[in-house]
Amino acid sequence: MSKYQTVSYDVVVVGAGGAGLRAAIEASASGAKTALVCKSLLGKAHTVMAEGGVAAALANVESRDSWQTHFRDTMKGGKFLNQWRMAQLHAQEAPERVRELERWGAVFDRTRDGRILQRNFGGHTYPRLAHVGDRTGLEIIRTLQDKGVHSGIDVFMECTIRRILLDDGRVAGCFGYQRESGRFMVFHSKAVVLATGGIGRCWQITSNSWEYTADGHAMALWAGADLIDMEFVQFHPTGMVWPPSVQGTLITEGVRGEGGVLLNGNRERFMFRYIPELFQGEFAETEEEATRWIDAVVAGQRPEARRPPELLTRDVVARAIRREVREGRGSPHGGVFLDIASRRSSEVIKKKLPSMYHQFKELADVDITREPMEVGPTCHYMMGGVRVHPETQESTIPGLFAAGEAAGGMHGSNRLGGNSLSDLLVFGKRAGEHAAAYARAQAAGAIDDAQVTSEANEALAPFDHSNGENPYAVHEELRALMQTYVGIVRTQDDLKHALEQIQLLRQRAVQVKVGGNIQYNPGWHLALDLKNMLDISEAVTQAALLREESRGAHTREDFPDSSPSWGAVNLVVQQRERKLSITQVPLPEMPAELKELLKSE
Amino acid sequence: MSKMAHLKIFRGDAQRGEMVDYQVPIAPGMVVLDAIHAVQATQAPDLAVRWNCKAGKCGSCGGEVNGKPRLMCMDRMDKYADGEPITIRPLKTFPVIKDLATDVSWNYTVNKTIPAFQPPAGQAELNFSQAEADRVQEFRKCIECFLCQNVCHVLREHEKYDDFGGPRFFVRVAGLEMHPQDTADRTGLLKDDLGLGYCNITKCCTEVCPENIAITDNAIIPLKERVADRFFDPLRALWRMLFGSKT
Numbered sequence: 067m068s069k070y071q072t073v074s075y076d077v078v079v080v081g082a083g084g085a086g087l088r089a090a091i092e093a094s095a096s097g098a099k100t101a102l103v104c105k106s107l108l109g110k111a112h113t114v115m116a117e118g119g120v121a122a123a124l125a126n127v128e129s130r131d132s133w134q135t136h137f138r139d140t141m142k143g144g145k146f147l148n149q150w151r152m153a154q155l156h157a158q159e160a161p162e163r164v165r166e167l168e169r170w171g172a173v174f175d176r177t178r179d180g181r182i183l184q185r186n187f188g189g190h191t192y193p194r195l196a197h198v199g200d201r202t203g204l205e206i207i208r209t210l211q212d213k214g215v216h217s218g219i220d221v222f223m224e225c226t227i228r229r230i231l232l233d234d235g236r237v238a239g240c241f242g243y244q245r246e247s248g249r250f251m252v253f254h255s256k257a258v259v260l261a262t263g264g265i266g267r268c269w270q271i272t273s274n275s276w277e278y279t280a281d282g283h284a285m286a287l288w289a290g291a292d293l294i295d296m297e298f299v300q301f302h303p304t305g306m307v308w309p310p311s312v313q314g315t316l317i318t319e320g321v322r323g324e325g326g327v328l329l330n331g332n333r334e335r336f337m338f339r340y341i342p343e344l345f346q347g348e349f350a351e352t353e354e355e356a357t358r359w360i361d362a363v364v365a366g367q368r369p370e371a372r373r374p375p376e377l378l379t380r381d382v383v384a385r386a387i388r389r390e391v392r393e394g395r396g397s398p399h400g401g402v403f404l405d406i407a408s409r410r411s412s413e414v415i416k417k418k419l420p421s422m423y424h425q426f427k428e429l430a431d432v433d434i435t436r437e438p439m440e441v442g443p444t445c446h447y448m449m450g451g452v453r454v455h456p457e458t459q460e461s462t463i464p465g466l467f468a469a470g471e472a473a474g475g476m477h478g479s480n481r482l483g484g485n486s487l488s489d490l491l492v493f494g495k496r497a498g499e500h501a502a503a504y505a506r507a508q509a510a511g512a513i514d515d516a517q518v519t520s521e522a523n524e525a526l527a528p529f530d531h532s533n534g535e536n537p538y539a540v541h542e543e544l545r546a547l548m549q550t551y552v553g554i555v556r557t558q559d560d561l562k563h564a565l566e567q568i569q570l571l572r573q574r575a576v577q578v579k580v581g582g583n584i585q586y587n588p589g590w591h592l593a594l595d596l597k598n599m600l601d602i603s604e605a606v607t608q609a610a611l612l613r614e615e616s617r618g619a620h621t622r623e624d625f626p627d628s629s630p631s632w633g634a635v636n637l638v639v640q641q642r643e644r645k646l647s648i649t650q651v652p653l654p655e656m657p658a659e660l661k662e663l664l665k666s667e
Numbered sequence: 668m669s670k671m672a673h674l675k676i677f678r679g680d681a682q683r684g685e686m687v688d689y690q691v692p693i694a695p696g697m698v699v700l701d702a703i704h705a706v707q708a709t710q711a712p713d714l715a716v717r718w719n720c721k722a723g724k725c726g727s728c729g730g731e732v733n734g735k736p737r738l739m740c741m742d743r744m745d746k747y748a749d750g751e752p753i754t755i756r757p758l759k760t761f762p763v764i765k766d767l768a769t770d771v772s773w774n775y776t777v778n779k780t781i782p783a784f785q786p787p788a789g790q791a792e793l794n795f796s797q798a799e800a801d802r803v804q805e806f807r808k809c810i811e812c813f814l815c816q817n818v819c820h821v822l823r824e825h826e827k828y829d830d831f832g833g834p835r836f837f838v839r840v841a842g843l844e845m846h847p848q849d850t851a852d853r854t855g856l857l858k859d860d861l862g863l864g865y866c867n868i869t870k871c872c873t874e875v876c877p878e879n880i881a882i883t884d885n886a887i888i889p890l891k892e893r894v895a896d897r898f899f900d901p902l903r904a905l906w907r908m909l910f911g912s913k914t
Contacts, residue, residue, distance in 0.1 A: 107717070108775065109811055110725045168793050171784030173800050173807055173846065180794040198804065204724065205807060215779045223772075246764055275719040309696020315722050425722050428741050429696065538708035582713030585680075586765040589712025 070241075070250035070518060075101040075220075076505035078240060078255040079498070080227045080282065083111035084203075084487060085470025086261030087210035088494030089501065093259070094217045096502035101253060102214070103222045105245065105277050109211045112263050112275060112471075113490065116203025117318035117421070119185055119195025120491070121484030122160035126177055127184040128192035128368070133157040134663050135191050140485060141664055142344065143189040143379045144449075144478020145618045146633060147295065150656045151456035152476040156485070156492050163491035164196050172209040174198055178366070186323040186363065189379040189482040193363075200318045200419045206487060225251060226591065227281065229521050230258060230289040230466060233511030237465030240285075241521050245591065248584025250522045254513055256505035259459075259497045260286060260452060260468040261490075265299075267541075267595075268603045269445035270549035273305055273316040282472035284598035286452045287605065291461040293639040294474040294651075296602075297609035298449035298619045300481055301554050303383035305444025307401035312429045314444040317404065317422060319483040321439075322376040324418050325360040326406040328387070329438065330395040333403070337375035340386040349375045360409065381480040381619045384443040388554050391442065401442035407435055443554060447486065449477045449619065450606070453638060458504075459497035465504060465511075469497035475636075479618025526584075528593040534579035537593040544571055544599060552607050555621045561611040565604065572600050605639045605646060612637060612648055669693060672702050672744055673752040676714070681763045686754065687711075693744055699755065700728050700739040703767070715766040723877060726812030730767050731756040736814040736875045758817040771813055777832050780860060784843055785851040799847040806842035806886060808878045811835065815872035815882060821865045832861030834872035834882050841886035844893070854897045857890055866891075 077093040079086045082104035090102040104111060125131040136157035141148050168174065168182065174196045175183040184193045198205040214221075227242035231252070239254040262282030266274025287293055304317040322328075330336045341349050350356040350372045362369035376383070387402050397403050406415055412435040416423050419434070426432040426439060451474030452461050459467045470490040477485065528534070551564035575596040580589045614625045615632040635650040669692040678687045691705040700718055707714045719725040721740045728739040732755055733747070739755070747753050761769035786793060815834035821827050832840075840853050840861070857863045870883045880886070897903070 106719055106727065107771065110717075110719045110727050112719075114725045114810075115720045115722070165792055169786050169790070171843070171846065171849075173803050173842075176795065176797040176800050180796050181792065183797075198807070201724070201808065204810065208807065208809075212778075212783060215775075216783050221775075223775075246768075275721070275725075277719065310694050311696040311698055311701050312722070421722075421724060428723070428743070429698070536708070536712060538712060542708070580712060586715035586768055587713040588707060588715060592712070 070252050070522060072252040072254055072513070073101065074254040074510070075099050076255060077101070077257045077259065077498070077501045078103060078253045079259040079261055080240065081111065081261035081263060081470070081472070082108055082221070083113040083261060083263055083470060083490065084206055084210060085472070085490035085494035085497070086111070086259070087207070087214050088491055089259045089261055089469055089498035090219045091210065091214050091217050092495045092498030093502040094219050096499055098502035098505050101220045101222060101255070103225050103227055103242070103253065105224065105226050107223050108221055109207055111207065112277060113203045113207045113487070115273070115275070115316065116206070116487055117200040117316065118187060118320035118323065119197030119202045119484050120164055120206065120487035121187070121190060121194050121482065122164040122196060122488055123157060123194060124161045124164065124182060124184060124196065126181045131192040131194060136160070136194065137660070138663050139190050140482060141478070143480055143482040145480060145628065146478065146664070147617065147636060147653070148478030149456055149475035150654065150660060152493070154660065155456060156476060156489060159492045160488040163488065163495065167206065167209050167491070170209050170213045172205050174205070185320060186373070186377060187483045188319055188322065188377045188383065190484065195323070195484040197320070199417070200320050200421050202487065227285070228525065228594065230285050231513055231517065232289060232463070233514070235464065236511060237463065238511030238513055241518055243525065246586055248587065250525070252513055252518055254510060256508045256510050257465045257467060257501040259501050260466070260472045261470050261494065261497070262472045264448040264471040265599070265602050266445045266448070268544060268548045268599045270545040271305065271314040272445040273302060273314055274445065279595040280598045280602035281595070282468060283448070283451060283602045286461060286466065286468065287601060287639070287641045289463050289466060290641070291463045291466055292453035293450060293605060294453040294636050295450035295478070296474070296605045296639050297613050297637060298479045299445060299606060300380060300447040300449060300619050301384045301443040302446035303380055303387050303443055304404055304441040306430065307440050307442040308399035309430060315425070316444065316446065317439060317441055318419070319380070321404060321406050321419060321422060324406065324414070325364065325409040326376065326404050327374065327409065328376050328383070329403040329405055330390045331397050331402070332395055334395070336390055336395070337378065337383070337386060340382060341375050341378065342382055345378060349373055349378065364410070379480055379482065384554055385621060387441070387443055397440045399440050401440040403438035404441045405438035407437055447471065447481055449479065449481055450474045450609070457496065458500035459493055460500060460504070465508065467497045467501045469493045479620060525594055528578055528580045528590060531577055531579035534577035535574060537578040537580065537589055537596060540571060540574050540578055540596060541592060541599070544603060547571070548603055552603070552610060555623050556610050557623045558611065561607050564607045565611070568600055568604050568607065575600055608646055608648055609637045609639060670749070673750060674702055674706065675752050675754045676703070676706065676766070677756045678714070678766055679763065680765050684763065688752070697744040698740055699732055699737070699742040699744060699753065702744060703739065703755065715764070715768040717768055724810060726810030729758055729812045729814050729817065731758060736817050738812055738814070738877050741877060758813065760817045760823045761813070773828055774811070774813055774816060774835065777836050778839070781836065781840060781843070781856065782851050782853060784846060784849055786848050787850055793848045795847040803842045803846050805880055806838045806845070808880060809835065809838050810878060812877060814875045814877065818871040818875050820869070820871065827862065827865060830862045831865050834887065836861060837863065837866070837890055838880060838882055838886045841890055844890065854893055858894045858898055863887070863891060863894055
C-alpha cells in the first residue's frame with residue numbers, strides 16, 4: 067500500500083553532527099554526489115552540546131606535547147583495549163583537523179601570542195583542549211554547517227533513517243521517513259556513512275537528547291555488520307542532580323580543568339583516595355601539591371607539581387563519586403559537590419564557563435561563582451559501535467561506513483574528554499573520503515521494492531494496534547531497567563535479570579499503539595525507535611555479562627580486577643538469524659615502536 | 668497529591684487549530700518544556716514539539732509562552748502564578764507545521780546566500796589576539812533559536828521575507844565581517860540582498876536573545892555604519908563620479 071519517494075546519490079551520510087557534517091563535506095569535495103540526512107534541524111545535533119574542547123596535540127601551550135603523548139594518553143585512558151591504529155591516526159591528524167576548522171572560520175580562545183589556546187582535561191598529560199569557553203561544540207558544528215552549505219551537499223532535515231538496504235550483501239541505499247510529513251523515503255546510494263551518534267536514551271539519567279536512540283548501531287547490526295566494545299558505556303562523572311528537571315544535564319569537565327575540586331558531603335576532598343595503580347605517581351597526593359599545580363596553571367606557568375586527582379579519567383571519577391554517595395558521604399540530593407567558586411574569581415568563571423554559570427543560575431538557582439554545584443554521574447557516551455577499518459572507516463559490510471560515536475574501537479574501554487570532538491573530525495573526514503572513493507569504483511546496487519514495502523508496512527503497524535500500550539511507558543521502563551541493572555557497576559545476577567526483562571519489554575514494544583496520523587507524530591517515532599533501543603540494550607547487556615573483569619567504564623562487582631586474558635580481546639557482537647552472537651577477537655598486534663611509547667613515562 | 672499546572676497548548680496545523688487544555692503535576696525546578704513532555708508522555712503522544720539539549724544550548728524549543736517568545740527549556744514553571752493557565756503557542760512569524768513545530772526553512776535559505784569566511788591565502792595557522800576574538804565570539808554564541816527573527820516586525824508584521832535577512836543573519840554577517848582575518852566583503856549583500864536598511868533599530872531582537880547578544884548595538888549598528896560609509900558617503904560618491912573607482 068505504501069508509496070515512497072526515491073532519490074539517488076553516490077554517498078548518503080546519516081546524521082549531521084560533527085562526524086556527519088565532516089564526512090559529507092569530504093565526500094562532496096571528493097566529487098561524490100552527497101546527501102546529508104538528519105533527524106533534527108541542521109545545527110542542532112548532539113555535537114552542539116559538547117562543552118569543554120577538542121583534544122589535539124597542537125603544543126601551543128605546552129611545547130613538550132606531541133602526537134606520541136596524545137596516543138599514549140588515549141590508550142592508557144582506554145585501558146589498552148583501543149584499536150591502536152585508530153588511536154594513532156587520531157593523535158597524528160587531530161592538530162591539522164583543528165587548524166582546518168580555524169581556516170573555515172572557527173574562533174577558538176587565544177593564547178597570549180595569538181594562537182589557539184589549550185586547556186587541561188582529565189587523562190591528558192598536557193593542556194591539550196582547544197576550546198571556546200564552554201561552548202566548543204557549538205563553535206564546531208556552526209563552522210562545519212557554514213562550510214557545508216557551500217559544499218554542494220543536499221541536506222534532508224527532520225528525516226529518520228530506519229534501515230540499510232542491501233543488494234547481494236553490499237549497500238544499495240537506505241530507507242526512512244520524513245518526520246514532518248510521515249512520508250517514506252528511499253535513498254538509493256552506493257555508500258552509506260552512519261554518523262548517528264550514541265545510545266544514551268536507553269538510560270534514565272543521561273546527558274543525551276531524544277536523538278540518541280541507537281539508530282546507527284541497530285541498523286548496522288540488522289544489516290549484518292559487526293559491532294565492537296559494546297559493553298563500554300561512559301558515565302560522565304558530573305551531571306546535574308538537582309532539581310529533577312535537569313537531572314543528568316552535563317557539567318563540563320572544563321570546570322575541573324579550570325581548577326574545580328570535588329568534595330563529599332563532609333566537605334572532604336575525596337579523590338586523593340581513588341588514584342588507581344595505573345596512574346600512581348602521576349597525580350598530586352596532597353591538597354597542597356594540587357593547589358600548587360592550579361596556582362601555576364592560573365599564572366600561565368609550567369607546573370612543577372603533579373596534577374590534581376580530580377583530573378583522573380572519567381571512569382575513575384564516576385566510580386569514586388558513586389562510592390562516596392553509596393557509603394553515605396553524598397550531598398543532600400545524592401551527589402557530591404563540585405566547587406569552582408573558592409578556586410577562581412567570579413570574572414574568570416563567567417568568562418571561561420559562561421553556560422555553566424547560566425545553566426545553574428537559571429535552572430537550579432545556584433550561583434556557581436559563590437557556591438558549589440551538586441553533581442553525579444550521567445550516561446554520556448558510547449565507546450562501542452560499528453566495527454570499522456581504521457583507515458577507511460568501512461564496516462564489515464561493503465559500502466557501509468561509520469564515524470564518530472556510532473563507530474567503535476577508537477576509545478577502547480573509556481574515552482578521554484575532548485577526544486570525541488577530535489575523533490569526529492579525524493574519522494568523519496576519513497569516512498567521507500573513503501565512502502566517495504568506494505562509490506567511484508562501484509555501480510549502484512538494486513533496491514528491492516518488496517523489502518521497502520514490507521519495511522513501510524511494519525513501520526505503520528502501531529497505528530493498527532487497538533489494545534497496546536503507550537510507547538512512552540515502555541520506553542520509561544527500559545530506561546529504568548538499564549539504569550538500575552546495567553549501570554556503572556554491574557553483577558552477573560543484575561545483567562541476567564536485565565536480559566530477561568528486555569525480552570518481556572520486547573513483547574510489549576511490538577504491541578504499542580499510537581494515535582493521530584503520520585504527520586510530525588513523536589509518539590509514532592518513539593514507537594519505531596523502541597526496537598533499536600531494545601536490540602542495542604540487549605547487545606550491551608550480553609557483552610557486559612560475558613566480560614568477567616573490570617576495565618575502564620565496565621565495572622563488575624563480582625570481578626573487580628582487570629584480567630590480562632580479557633585485556634587481550636575485544637568482544638564483537640553480530641546478529642545472525644535474529645539472534646545475537648558474541649565472539650572474542652584478539653587485539654590487533656601493535657608495532658614495536660608504539661609498544662615502546664606506552665612503556666615510556 | 669502534588670500541585671497541578673494548567674497548560675493551554677496550540678494543537679493544529681497551518682490551516683486550523685485550537686487551544687487545548689492539559690493538566691500535569693508540577694515537579695521542583697520544572698520548566699515549560701518538561702510540562703509539555705509530561706503531556707506528551709501521558710496524554711497526547713502525537714503532540715509535536717522540537718527540542719534537543721534541554722539546557723539552552725541548541726535553540727530548538729522556541730515558542731511563545733503567555734505571548735512572550737522563550738526557549739521553553741529555560742522557562743521555569745515556578746515563575747508563573749499558581750493555578751493560572753499558561754498558554755503555549757508556536758512562533759508566530761513562521762508557518763505552523765503542526766502544534767508547536769514551525770517551518771523555519773526560510774532561515775536556512777537566507778543563510779546559504781552569505782559568503783563563507785575567507786582567510787588570507789596560504790596561511791596554515793591564523794594569528795589574532797583574544798581581544799580580537801572577543802568581538803566576534805559574542806556573535807558566534809548565537810544558537811539559531813530564531814526568537815530574534817520571530818519578534819522582528821520587518822518579518823512578523825511586514826513579512827519582508829524576500830527583501831530582508833533578519834537579525835540572526837546580521838549577527839552572522841557581523842561575526843564574519845569583524846573577524847580579524849576575514850578578507851571577503853559582504854557590504855553589498857547587506858545593503859541589497861539582506862535589506863539592512865529596513866531595520867529601524869527598535870531592539871526587539873536584542874530583548875529576546877537568550878544568549879544576551881547585543882544584536883542591535885554590536886552587530887546591526889556597526890554594520891549599518893559600514894554600509895553608510897561604503898554607499899552613502901558623499902565624498903566617496905563624488906570620487907566615484909569623477910574617477911569611476913569602485914571605492
